Amino acid sequence: RQMCIRDRYQRRVHGDHSFFRNFAKRRMEPAPAGGQQSVPVPGTPLGTVLNVTESTVCGVPKDLFRKYQPTFLVRDIVRIQNVFANPDGYFDRVIVLAGWARTVRLQANDTLAFIELNDGSCFKGIQIVVDSTIPNFADIKRSDIGTSFKIKGKCVRSPGKGQVIEMQVNTAGEHSVEIVGSCDPGKYPLAGKNHKPETLREIAHLRPRTNLIGAIARVRNNLAYAIHLYFQNLGFYYVHTPIITASDCEGAGEMFQVTTVLPNHDKPITEIKTRADNKSLVDYNTDFFKRPAYLTVSGQLAVENYSCALSNVYTFGPTFRAENSHTTRHLAEFWMIEPEMAFADLFDDMELAEGFLKFLIRYVLENNLEDLEFFEKRVKPGLLAQLRHVAETPFKRISYTEAINILQEEVRAKKVTFERPPEWGMDLGSEHERYLAEKVVNGPVIAYNYPKDIKSFYMRQNEDGKTVASMDILVPGVGEIIGGSQREERLDVLDRRLEELKMDKAPYWWYRDLRTYGTVPHCGFGLGFERMVMYCTGVENIRDVIPYPRWPGNADF
Numbered sequence: 001r002q003m004c005i006r007d008r009y010q011r012r013v014h015g016d017h018s019f020f021r022n023f024a025k026r027r028m029e030p031a032p033a034g035g036q037q038s039v040p041v042p043g044t045p046l047g048t049v050l051n052v053t054e055s056t057v058c059g060v061p062k063d064l065f066r067k068y069q070p071t072f073l074v075r076d077i078v079r080i081q082n083v084f085a086n087p088d089g090y091f092d093r094v095i096v097l098a099g100w101a102r103t104v105r106l107q108a109n110d111t112l113a114f115i116e117l118n119d120g121s122c123f124k125g126i127q128i129v130v131d132s133t134i135p136n137f138a139d140i141k142r143s144d145i146g147t148s149f150k151i152k153g154k155c156v157r158s159p160g161k162g163q164v165i166e167m168q169v170n171t172a173g174e175h176s177v178e179i180v181g182s183c184d185p186g187k188y189p190l191a192g193k194n195h196k197p198e199t200l201r202e203i204a205h206l207r208p209r210t211n212l213i214g215a216i217a218r219v220r221n222n223l224a225y226a227i228h229l230y231f232q233n234l235g236f237y238y239v240h241t242p243i244i245t246a247s248d249c250e251g252a253g254e255m256f257q258v259t260t261v262l263p264n265h266d267k268p269i270t271e272i273k274t275r276a277d278n279k280s281l282v283d284y285n286t287d288f289f290k291r292p293a294y295l296t297v298s299g300q301l302a303v304e305n306y307s308c309a310l311s312n313v314y315t316f317g318p319t320f321r322a323e324n325s326h327t328t329r330h331l332a333e334f335w336m337i338e339p340e341m342a343f344a345d346l347f348d349d350m351e352l353a354e355g356f357l358k359f360l361i362r363y364v365l366e367n368n369l370e371d372l373e374f375f376e377k378r379v380k381p382g383l384l385a386q387l388r389h390v391a392e393t394p395f396k397r398i399s400y401t402e403a404i405n406i407l408q409e410e411v412r413a414k415k416v417t418f419e420r421p422p423e424w425g426m427d428l429g430s431e432h433e434r435y436l437a438e439k440v441v442n443g444p445v446i447a448y449n450y451p452k453d454i455k456s457f458y459m460r461q462n463e464d465g466k467t468v469a470s471m472d473i474l475v476p477g478v479g480e481i482i483g484g485s486q487r488e489e490r491l492d493v494l495d496r497r498l499e500e501l502k503m504d505k506a507p508y509w510w511y512r513d514l515r516t517y518g519t520v521p522h523c524g525f526g527l528g529f530e531r532m533v534m535y536c537t538g539v540e541n542i543r544d545v546i547p548y549p550r551w552p553g554n555a556d557f
Contacts, residue, residue, distance in 0.1 A: 057359065057362060058230065058355045058356075058358055058359035058362065059230075059233065059234055059355060059359075060229060060230060060233045060234075060359065061233065064229060064233065065362075065363065065366060066366060066367070067222065067225065067367045069081060069082060069085065069121075070082075073098065073119060073121070076095075076096050077096050077097065077098045077150070078090075078095045078096060078097060079119065079121040080097060080099065080117070080118065080119050080121050080122060080124075080125070080126050081121035081122035082121075083095075083097075083126060083155065083165060084122060084124060084126070084164075084165070087155075087164045087165040090155040090165060091155055091156065091157060091165065092154065092155070092156065093154070093155050094152065094153065094154050094155075094174065094175070095152070095153075095155060095167075096150065096151070096152045097117060097119070097126065097128070097150075097151050097153075097167065098117075098119060098148070098149065098150040098151070098180070099117045099118050099119035099120070099125070099148070099149065100117070100118060100119075100146060100147070100148050100149075100209060101115050101116065101117060101143060101144070101145055101146065101147045101148075101149060101183075102116040102117070102118050102125045102145060103115070103116045103145060104116075104140075104143050104144050104145065104147065106141060110132075110141060111131070111132040112129060112130065112131060112132070113129075113130040113137070113140050113141060113143075114127060114128070114129055114130075115127070115128040115130065115140075115143075115149065115151075116128075117149060117151065118214075120208070120214060120217075120218075122218075122370060123211070123214070123215055123218075123370045123371050123374055124163075124370070126163075126165070126166065126167060127158065127160065127163060127166040127167070128149075128151055128153065128166070128167045128168075128169060128177075129166060129167070129168050129169065129170075130151075130153075130169045130170075130177055131168075131169065131170035133170060133171075133172050134169055134170070134172060134175065134176070134177055135172060136177065136179070139179055140177055140179070143179060143182065143183075144183060144184075144185035144188075144191070145183065145185055145188060145190065145191055146183030146185070146188045146190065146191070146209075147179060147181065147182055147183045148179075148180040148181040148183075149177060149178065149179060149180060150177075150178040150180050151167065151169060151176070151177050151178070152169070152174075152175055152176045152177075153167040153168055153169035153170075153175045154167065154168050154169075154170075154171075154175065155167055156168050189203045189206055190203075190206055190207075190209060190210065195210065197212070197541060197543075197544050200212075200213065200544075201543055201544070201549065204547070204548055204549075204556065204557045205557055208547075211374060211378075212378075212379075212539075212544070213544070215368075215371035215374050215375065215537070216533065216537055216539060216544065216545055217547070218368060218371050219364055219368050219371055219372070219533060219536055219537055220529075220533050220545065220546075222363060222364055222367050222368055223360055223363070223364060223529070223532060223533060223536065224316075224529070226359065226360050226363035226364070227316055227337055227360070228316070229363070230355075230356055230359045230360070231314045231339060234312070235312055236312045236313055236314045236339060237306070237310050237312065237313045237314075238313075238314060238315070238316070239299075239302075239303050239306045239310075239313045239314070239315050240315070240317065241296070241299030241302035241303050241315045241317060242296065242299075242302060243295060243296055243317070243318065243320075244258055244289075244293050244294070244295065244296070245293070245294055245295075245296045245302070246289075246291060246292065246293055246294070246507050247301055247507050247508060247511070254297070254321050254322050254323045255294040255295065255297060255320070255321070255322055256294060256295040256320050256322045256332075257292065257293070257294055258288075258289070258293040258294060258295060259282065259287050259288070259292075259293070260287055260288040261282055261283060261284075261286050261287045262282075295319075295320035296319055296320065297319055297320060297321050298319055298336060298338065298526065299315040299317060299319070299336065299338050300315075300338050300340070300458075300524065300526065301458070301508075301511055302315070303315045303338055303340050303524070304340055304487065304511070304514065304522065304524070305510070305511075305514065306340075307340035307341065307342045307522050307524070308342055308514050308518070308519075308520060308522065311341070311342040311343065312339070312340075312341050312342070313339070313340050314337065314338060314339035314340065315336075315337075315338050316335065316336070316337045316338075316529075317335065317336070318333060318334070318335055319333075319334060319335065319336045320332060320333050320334075321334075324552050325551075325552070326551065326552060328540055328541040328542060328543075329531075329542055330542065330551070331530065331542055331543070331546065331549055331550055331551055332550040332551055332552065333546075333549075333550040334528060334529065334530050334542075334546070335528075335529035335530065335546075336526050336527070336528060336529065337526070337527045337529060338524060338525070338526045338527075339352065339356075339524050339525065340522060340523070340524035341522060341523055341524065342520050342521075342522045343520055343521060343522070344486075344521065344522060344523050345469070345486050345521055345523060346448065346460075346469040346470075346471060346485070346486045346523060348523060349471060349484045349485070349486065349523040349524065349525055350395075350397065350446050350448070350471055350484075352525070353446075353471075353473055353482050353484055353525050353527075354395045354444075354446070354473070356482075356527070357390070357444075357473065357475075357481070357482065357527075358390070358391050360532060360536075361387050361390055361391040361536065362391050364387075364536050365384075365387060365388065365391065368536075371537075372384055372387070372536070372537075375537045375538045375539070376538075379537065379538045379539060380537075380538025380539075383537075383538040386476060386477055387536065389443060389476070390443070390444050390475055390476070393443040393444060395443075395444045395445060395446050395473065396441050396443065396444070396445045396446070397445070397446050397448065398436070398441075398445055398446070398447055398448075399447070399448055399449045400428075400447055400448065400449050400450045400451070400467070401424065401449065401467075403428070403432075403436055403447050404422050404423070404424050406436070406440055407422035407432055407435065407436070408422050410435070410439075410440070415439075416435060416439070418431050418432065418435075419431060420432075424451070425451050425453065425454070426454070427450075427454045428447070428472075428480075430478075430479040430480075432479075433447075433472070433474045433479030433480050434474070434476070434477070434478070434479045436474055437474040437475055437476045437479065438476045438477075442476075443476065444473060444474065444475045444476070445473075445474050446471050446472070446473050446474070447471065447472050447474060448469070448470065448471040448472075449462060449467045449468070449469065449470070449471075450467060450468060450470045450472070451466060451467055451468075452466060452467060452468045452497075455468050455470050455485070456485075457488075457494070457497045457498055457501055457503060458485070458487050458488055458494070458511075459485040459486070459487065459488060460485065460486040460487060460488045460489065460490075460493075460521075461488065461493055461497070468485060469485055469486035469523075470483070470484065470485035470486075471483070471484050471485065471525075472484075475535065477535070478531070478534075478535055481527065481528075481531055481532070481535060482525050482526070482527050483525060483526055484523065484524055484525025484526065485523060485524075485525070486521065486522070486523040487521075487522050487523060487524070488515075489514075489515060489519045489520060489521050489522065490515065490519070491512060491515035491516060491519070494512065494515060495512070530542050530545050530546050533545040533546075
């Protein structure tokens with residue numbers, strides 16, 4: 001394997017993907033009779049069969065790609081999304097709708113009330129035209145933004161611009177308007193217009209009613225659904241990894257400690273765990289877990305155990321980091337997707353990750369186009385073109401060493417100036433990653449074989465002794481979006497690495513056991529879910545793409 005690595009990599013750098021075509025061939029069943037295209041063998045992802053085919057989208061059956069939408073919210077209340085999706089099926093029908101008023105306005109000498117009603121099922125609200133013959137019209141006239149309604153009326157073709165269908169409520173007895181919950185516009189925090197994201201974070205309990213946060217929530221929901229759809233249809237098993245752990249996956253030490261015994265001290269517990277005589281200030285014999293315990297920073301180590309039994313697995317859950325960071329890209333609580341494959345190497349990892357990223361983007365383009373058009377118009381012009389470019393472009397491969405050489409050559413040619421000059425051994429910054437993706441490649445790129453000194457202990461060491469079998473996917477507009485690696489399956493090499501980093505082996509005894517009892521090569525990657533939501537929406541601050549953001553000094557709601 002190691003002898004042909006250089007040759008493989010060289011072909012990828014120059015855009016020759018014949019290796020991947022052959023790789024895909026080896027993992028496909030023979031073409032079925034009748035000349036139809038081959039489809040992926042269940043449970044084996046393909047990197048080169050990524051586009052929409054006759055039967056699949058990135059390996060997922062095409063009939064699952066368009067998400068099913070139910071008709072009703074509850075009982076006889078129709079979802080507004082369904083009315084817009086199939087207006088011909090609702091013309092001249094009397095139905096019931098419910099939701100919150102985005103606007104209430106009066107016309108025709110206050111004899112008609114126009115309510116824009118939205119139930120959250122889609123971006124647009126539907127127009128309700130209420131006639132003064134309705135018994136409680138006086139109460140309706142006094143209603144305003146934020147009021148919740150349950151309305152029964154007749155759907156008709158709308159004469160207004162930009163809308164196909166509306167509801168008319170004009171027949172007493174047959175039609176009705178129920179004010180479910182009133183709202184005082186003088187006190188309602190969302191009564192004004194153009195609220196800044198910073199302001200909305202202070203009213204996180206109400207901000208889902210805004211266009212911005214509502215659209216983000218729908219995209220986030222469909223991305224979460226697509227994650228399970230992708231992996232389940234490729235034969236991966238979903239594993240619930242623990243939130244409370246005794247291990248530090250990243251070895252960075254920036255973890256929240258979980259304890260029921262706190263010493264009386266004015267320093268953070270991370271600074272007071274031990275004394276000069278190496279005796280603990282916390283009596284763990286009286287603590288809940290009888291040992292130091294933390295909120296996890298990653299489910300990777302735990303999911304590896306199941307990979308070495310079930311082969312292909314993934315975890316998708318909350319993770320935590322006690323990093324005192326106030327940037328637009330960091331949270332104290334965030335979600336991670338971490339798949340793991342047994343009997344697989346770094347090349348398989350690249351293939352899986354490329355297919356995964358393309359599938360997620362394709363899925364929201366198919367199922368959230370209305371929301372994405374809003375982001376294109378109001379948040380990030382060019383968003384749709386960027387997403388389609390990533391979804392449709394083969395990912396280039398380039399080694400870390402070659403990336404550094406290219407960046408240095410660009411600097412020498414005076415084509416670019418970086419804040420941090422590129423040098424071998426440094427961790428690539430966002431400025432370097434984005435330059436590679438946006439200027440050098442003009443598309444997504446996978447950089448691989450990073451120096452071992454800037455990577456985690458569990459990554460497989462290459463034969464050169466200087467690099468590890470790791471990879472990062474870099475995309476235009478962001479830089480790194482996925483990071484992964486082949487894991488170190490050799491116990492002696494893993495132990496040496498732990499010793500080099502002065503890490504205690506004891507907490508990792510079970511992880512080391514995997515290398516003792518039937519070790520296998522395996523690999524995986526991690527995708528920060530909020531980073532993916534940011535990329536698909538164009539929203540620049542990570543605090544706006546999670547329902548209740550947590551950062552230093554903030555744990556409200």
